Amino acid sequence: MENEFGVLLKQIREQKGLTINQLAEAAGISNSQISRMENGLRGIPKAPTIRKLADALDASYGEFMSAAGYLEGTDGMDAAEQLPAWATSKDKRDFKKMLEEDGELMFDGIPLDQEDKQRIKDVLTGLFWEAKHMNKRKKKHNENPDGR
Known part of the structure; x- marks a missing residue:
């Protein structure tokens, strides 16, 4: 790779x-x-x-x-396996899918149009995967503190 x-x-x-x-x-x-x-x-x-x-x-x-x-970095686990035991069905809702659905969403009382939803999804996707990548690096560094 x-x-x-x-x-x-x-x-x-x-x-x-x-x-x-x-x-x-x-x-x-x-x-x-x-x-x-x-x-x-x-x-x-x-x-x-x-x-x-x-x-x-x-x-x-x-x-x-x-x-x-x-x-x-998900070690073959699907999203449901990564959720904490205390998570309810509401906690398990996929935020990305929610942004992709046609239902009305609001932020601070202001309705979001499709362009707003797409921009939010793009920003969150980038931040999410960047954080996952950084966490993966931290785990590797903590496993091998001398850099080996």
């Missing part, structure tokens, strides 16, 4: 018939940054950058997040 993200990025970009410069312009990311990602010369980008690339390529954000390693 050394450069799985870069390989996937290049593969999808080429399938779409885009040059690095075209993707850079569409995503609002420098062409040198994209080139370094594709060639494994840059670390894994943050979730907001992955979102820009997925949107520009009209590709699966989840597939990119998985290739980047953000969706790892």
